[in-house]
Amino acid sequence: MITALDTDEKVDSRMEAVPCEAAQKRNKKGYIQAISWPEAQPGKLFVTNKRIIFECSQPDYNHSIIHTEVIEAEGENKGWLGPGSLMLLPFETIDTTGMPLMRGERIGYLLDKGNEISNILNQNYYKGTAEKRREKWKEKRAKKHEKLLEYDEAANIYKELGMDDDTIRVRKLKAEQGSVKVTQKVVHGDEVTKTEIKDSVLNRSNVGGGTSKAEQLREAKSLFEEGLIDDDEFKQMKKEILEK
Secondary structure, three states: OOOOOOOOOOEOHHHOOEEEEEOEEEOOOOOEEEOOHHHOEEEEEEEEOOEEEEEOOOHHHOEEEEHHHEEEEEEEEOEOOEOOEEEEEEOOOEEOOOOEEOOOOOEEEEOOEHHHHHHHHHHHOOOOOHHHHHHHHHHHHHHHHHHOOOHHHHHHHHHHOOOHHHHHHHHHHHHHHHOOOOEEEEEOOEEEEHHHHHHHHHOHHHOOOOOOHHHHHHHHHHHHHOOOOOHHHHHHHHHHHHOO
């Protein structure tokens, strides 16, 4: 075995160096792409507590699939009508070690005891209903978006999963990301400070056709929710608007 394993990763002795043929390869863009069975490349399959690894003499065919990225396995043993096979059904997309799987592709191997191996995989590594595992997979994707500071994407997934606390938390992080303590933004080359923003809201009633107190309060609240002013500043603005 040439693939380096993590310190806490171990090969399952029941599925070590299993002779097989892989029906997918890595294309020029780095994606694992399905190929026709006649083009399948002979090699060996290793299953660890974290992933499935395929190795052969052709580097373009070598790949690994993380268990958490697979919904379930299907397999057939070798018989009179043809060779055995093992099929892995991935989630909507797979982000493997540098080699994401193309959407909608299945991962296939030709081997003698496909049914036996698929049963071991489903019983030991792909437990739970497909829906529950899909939810866990989506949560993992949300955490990855959050780590990359992609807060909108993370919040959308958390909301879809009904994780309200995480949705609120990430939205607050998004607001903090967009706010600046001293200077809010640059407009037409001029710096607009928080003081100028507050003054703009408070002084609109002095302009012809000015806004109502209710509208000013709504704008002040919006500034607070977006993280452009803090709680004390919001209370002060509210007080000044109501005392007008």
